[in-house]
Amino acid sequence: xxxxxxxxxxxxxxxxxxxxxxxxxxxxxxxxxxxxxxxxxxxxxxxxxxxxxxxxxxxxxxxxxxxxxxxxxxxxxxxxxxxxxxxxxxxxxxxxxxxxxxxxxxxxxxxxxxxxxxxxxxxxxxxxxxxxxxxxxxxxxxxxxxxxxxxxxxxxxxxxxxxxxxxxxxxxxxxxxxxxxxxxxxxxxxxxxxxxxxxxx
Numbered sequence: 001x002x003x004x005x006x007x008x009x010x011x012x013x014x015x016x017x018x019x020x021x022x023x024x025x026x027x028x029x030x031x032x033x034x035x036x037x038x039x040x041x042x043x044x045x046x047x048x049x050x051x052x053x054x055x056x057x058x059x060x061x062x063x064x065x066x067x068x069x070x071x072x073x074x075x076x077x078x079x080x081x082x083x084x085x086x087x088x089x090x091x092x093x094x095x096x097x098x099x100x101x102x103x104x105x106x107x108x109x110x111x112x113x114x115x116x117x118x119x120x121x122x123x124x125x126x127x128x129x130x131x132x133x134x135x136x137x138x139x140x141x142x143x144x145x146x147x148x149x150x151x152x153x154x155x156x157x158x159x160x161x162x163x164x165x166x167x168x169x170x171x172x173x174x175x176x177x178x179x180x181x182x183x184x185x186x187x188x189x190x191x192x193x194x195x196x197x198x199x200x201x
């Protein structure tokens with residue numbers, strides 16, 4: 001989703017170009033593979049994340065288009081299905097994952113999700129203090145996990161329903177490969193082996 005907004009401001013364009021450069025550098029480390037599976041000439045000329053994804057990611061992952069890749073791999077598609085406690089942290093000044101890319105309604109509708117947004121933080125930075133010597137997200141995550149651990153819901157044993165009839169075990173059923181002591185394959189059948197043969201499944 002963020003791809004729609006990453007080129008609006010000069011800072012975002014700078015991020016986009018820098019990220020694309022990092023992707024190109026990574027591709028160069030694996031040039032033989034990318035040359036075989038993707039469009040190497042297109043990769044070398046990529047000046048944006050979208051261009052790199054078009055010439056590399058989509059071809060390697062066999063996606064029809066860049067938008068198809070973004071749509072299928074975006075976490076926003078799966079937010080409504082989250083069934084365990086999840087903490088999501090996002091900075092509102094993130095130039096890559098912008099505010100428009102946050103699935104606000106989906107997070108609000110799912111009781112398992114805590115969406116925490118802050119005014120500043122950039123893209124995955126979340127430094128705090130004048131010297132920026134620490135990351136506040138570590139403390140926030142620790143508090144979230146501590147609350148979860150203290151909740152009685154986390155310590156309840158879930159009842160697992162079992163079928164009324166036991167399923168037949170297939171652990172000791174054929175076919176068997178009978179191997180003699182000299183290592184030769186003697187037979188392939190549905191009967192257990194004799195004492196002088198080993199049984200492999």
